[in-house]
Amino acid sequence: MRRLIPSRALLLLAAAPLVVSLLSLVNPKLSRVALWLDAALLFVGLLDALLAWRLRVGVQRSAPEFMSLSRRNRVSLRLRAESRGVRHVEIMDDLFDGAKSADLPVKVRLKGKAASAVDYHVEPTVRGAHALGDHHLRLPSPLGLWTLQRRVSARKPVRVYPDLKQIQEFDALSRQDREMSMVRASRLKGGESEFARLRDHVPDDDSRRVDWKATARRQKLTVREYQLESNQNIMFLLDAGRVMTGIDSGLSRFDHALNATLMLAHVAARGGDRVGALGFDDTLRVLMTPQAGSKASRSIIQATYDLFPRLVEPDFDLAFQSLSARVKNRTLVILFTHVIDFSAAETLLRRVRAISRRHLPLVICFRDLDVEGLADPKGSSDIYLKGAAAEHLRWQKTLMKDLRRGGALVLETTARELTGKLVSRYLEIKAQRLL
Secondary structure, eight states, rough: EEEEOOOOHHHHEEEEEEEEHHHHHTTTTHHHHHHHHHHHHHHHHHHHHHHTOOOOEEEEOOOOOOTTSSSSSEEEEEEEEEEOOOOOOEEEOOOOTTEEEOOOSEEOOTTTTOOOOEEEEEEEEEEEEEEOOOEEEEOOTEEEEEEEEEEEEOEEEEEESSSSHHHHHHHHHHHHHHHHHHHHHSSSSTOOOEEEEEOOOOTTTTTGGGGGGHHHHHOEEEEEEEEOOSSSSEEEEEEEEGGOOOTTTEHHHHHHHHHHHHHHHHHHTTTTTTEEEEEEEESSEEEEEEEHHHHHHHHHHHHHOOOOOOOOOHHHHHHHHHHHHHOOOOEEEEEEEEOHHHHHHHHHHHHHHHHTTSSSEEEEOOOHHHHHHSSTTTTOOHHHHHHHHHHHHHHHHHHHHHHHTTTOEEEEETTTTHHHHHHHHHHHHHHHHOO
């Protein structure tokens, strides 16, 4: 699809015959000049339009098959002039719904027939299966009187996954032997589990870990390194009901929960544990029993990347019944939810008490910063609103106490801090041998 758009230069040139025509009202001799100007402008304009119509540029796009949610994902374009006269190109790509790019449109200067490359970044805000669309090119004509706008068909399917780059960052840190610095859990309560290896001493090592026999043998200060117990089950229960649709720090609570799930699944699988996931609202949406190895975390990604919360009430009975039927061995059950009503709280308490006989439940409770702001003495001036907010917070504190008395561990956190706190809590549970 092609079309020509007159440039500003052409419009300015077109004003010249008009001005001369107006002056011919005073001096009739100028009317012939106006006609010649019209003819010259018409000839030059048609010639430039013909040259512009023949301009060709080839475009090749290189984009990742998998993109990370709310991250800048690089897309590369390779352009090559396929006809003479192409000097500059302005290119705009069709993005999918829920994607944005601060880099578009991009301008490229072409040098003869040599290929030129340019990058831009796409920031998706919605998970799921999508596609990058067609290219829209704007090419100035050789004389600059026209702009040729061309549409080049191109469709690139992409899948937007939860935040995968945090996992890549974790792996980069772990390769430098700094995993714990990321999750702030280098000093785990409860000590050690299984001996892993001997290694050289570093300045921040605990002196109790020094192996004096190995130190004497190697003539170098040596410490024992331990690993946490492996081959244990971790099961993630993802509430995909209406309360998880709330937005916090630019993402829904569900997306924050999913990001934390993938991060901890990766950490747990690396440590030798088995991981699984169960997503539910008023129906069972996803059920993956615990699996071992690196494929387990990838399976969770593939099973949940297009799972979205819906405006329905979550069925805790269905979720816990499905869990009990499919998972028999003792398991760390991590439930992400945001309970705000008495009925759901009663069901959750009853189910937590029941599964705590066999499993170890960990309930993630999201703090509602808006409600906390209303309850703050310096917050709203509406005493009724402030009182209602304070009463709701007291009710939530009571619920968390009841969950703990029922045998559950509780992690209260903001959505922004969820991933780091959850991984740290998991490592503490492992070190304390609670599972």
